[in-house]
Amino acid sequence: MGGMTAHLPGWRFLSVVMVVCFVTAPGLEARVDPTHGFDVFSQDEEVQLGKQNAVEVMKQMPVLPNSDPVVQYVQSLGARLAQRAPGYKWPYNFHVVNVKEINAFALPGGPIFVNLGTIQAADNEAQLAGVMSHEISHVVQRHGTRAASKQMGAQLPLAILGGLLGNSTLAKAAELGISFGVGSYFLKNSRQSESEADLLGTDIMYDSGYEPRQMAVFFEKLEKQAGGSANSLINQFMSDHPNPGNRADAVSKEVKTLMTRTYLADSAEFRQAKTRVAGMKPLTSAEVAAMAKQGGTPGAGAPASTDVAPSANLKVFSHNEYQVSYPENWQVFGDASSNVTIAPQSGVSQNAVAYGVMIANYQPEESGANLDTATHELLASLRQSNPDLKQIGHDEAIRINGVAGKSVDLIGSSPIKDAEGKVLEERDWVVTLARRDGTVLYFVFISPDKDFGPMRPAFEAMLRTVQLK
Numbered sequence: 001m002g003g004m005t006a007h008l009p010g011w012r013f014l015s016v017v018m019v020v021c022f023v024t025a026p027g028l029e030a031r032v033d034p035t036h037g038f039d040v041f042s043q044d045e046e047v048q049l050g051k052q053n054a055v056e057v058m059k060q061m062p063v064l065p066n067s068d069p070v071v072q073y074v075q076s077l078g079a080r081l082a083q084r085a086p087g088y089k090w091p092y093n094f095h096v097v098n099v100k101e102i103n104a105f106a107l108p109g110g111p112i113f114v115n116l117g118t119i120q121a122a123d124n125e126a127q128l129a130g131v132m133s134h135e136i137s138h139v140v141q142r143h144g145t146r147a148a149s150k151q152m153g154a155q156l157p158l159a160i161l162g163g164l165l166g167n168s169t170l171a172k173a174a175e176l177g178i179s180f181g182v183g184s185y186f187l188k189n190s191r192q193s194e195s196e197a198d199l200l201g202t203d204i205m206y207d208s209g210y211e212p213r214q215m216a217v218f219f220e221k222l223e224k225q226a227g228g229s230a231n232s233l234i235n236q237f238m239s240d241h242p243n244p245g246n247r248a249d250a251v252s253k254e255v256k257t258l259m260t261r262t263y264l265a266d267s268a269e270f271r272q273a274k275t276r277v278a279g280m281k282p283l284t285s286a287e288v289a290a291m292a293k294q295g296g297t298p299g300a301g302a303p304a305s306t307d308v309a310p311s312a313n314l315k316v317f318s319h320n321e322y323q324v325s326y327p328e329n330w331q332v333f334g335d336a337s338s339n340v341t342i343a344p345q346s347g348v349s350q351n352a353v354a355y356g357v358m359i360a361n362y363q364p365e366e367s368g369a370n371l372d373t374a375t376h377e378l379l380a381s382l383r384q385s386n387p388d389l390k391q392i393g394h395d396e397a398i399r400i401n402g403v404a405g406k407s408v409d410l411i412g413s414s415p416i417k418d419a420e421g422k423v424l425e426e427r428d429w430v431v432t433l434a435r436r437d438g439t440v441l442y443f444v445f446i447s448p449d450k451d452f453g454p455m456r457p458a459f460e461a462m463l464r465t466v467q468l469k
């Protein structure tokens, strides 16, 4: 596969620029420098990504209005902490979710969400400031997009498949199903990320006048209370922010590098907020989920079948290497020289290709490999990036307009979910055609398994029109 990376458009390997930030502070105290890692997103893209996902979170979660006094308090505390954040000045913004579970999460580029239950559980202002400083640090360190960048690297073969949706990294991320919304894999931080966020958070707290050890005290309190039991009020936090080990020791060690100072006592605003939240009845996550269901919210967005249903009228797409006709209500993503996806607009708008066909060229590793070998090589590389893909039945020899081909049916998991949030099964019908130069032109026809029957005639109709050049 190695040789194919060159085909990948839009990947920027950001040069590592170390910005050493001496944050105010009298004397020569040490501050933790933000680390920098491989990240395919530009800063602007990161901000845009966070904004898009924040809109989704607000649709799905009971986020309190900015007019709420508790929100106003959290926003002013957040703004003070963010001023002390090192590195790039992300546009931080703070929100309170009216949910009982103790949790907080940060989206790329600045949006930070704190559950009401976290404020209810904080014994003092420094503990709340600790959670928030920790979240700010995840933003500073770009932990979300760095994890996503890794994931995108791992999905390389499929990324090559789709030269689709233009060349932007954001589109590429969407196409790969990279999202940071509610329940997203990328909100779960690694232990490495956790210890970075703890250390940076320690400095932010210290520089803002809050006793940094309270952050570790709060986290350890949560962990003790959860204590392996199924305490769902707390477990979510521990699962999103796992203990990197010796949290308290690490924080104490960092504090020792700083000068002794007096820390702030709880503000009057904190005490008022505590009184207010004590009288509030936040929803549980289960209640939020039940409400979403009652409201008929279509899970993580199964595309409306009316948009997807392929028109019987076909349109011609002429690529440099082949020609194919496709339903006129679908669209071509890509151009005459790139890999191409042909799909209904709503079949790709939900973070990935759920309905449609990807068309690309495959160069067998062994030159002179026959179609059979080349097809199996291709399937192996597809499976490498999608380990749950399984072949169903045997591969079949076919002929399309005089060209020898192979047809293979695979089943895997769809990027879309049903109303209960269950991942749907996906059918991937792979067709390979032998080209004269020894390479293979291949098609992956994609549909959720439940819709594959009705979609298949349209896929076959497309295939019948394929002409190699």
Ligand SMILES: [Zn+2]
Pocket: 134, 138, 189, 193, 194, 197, 240, 241, 242
């Ligand atoms: Zn964390």
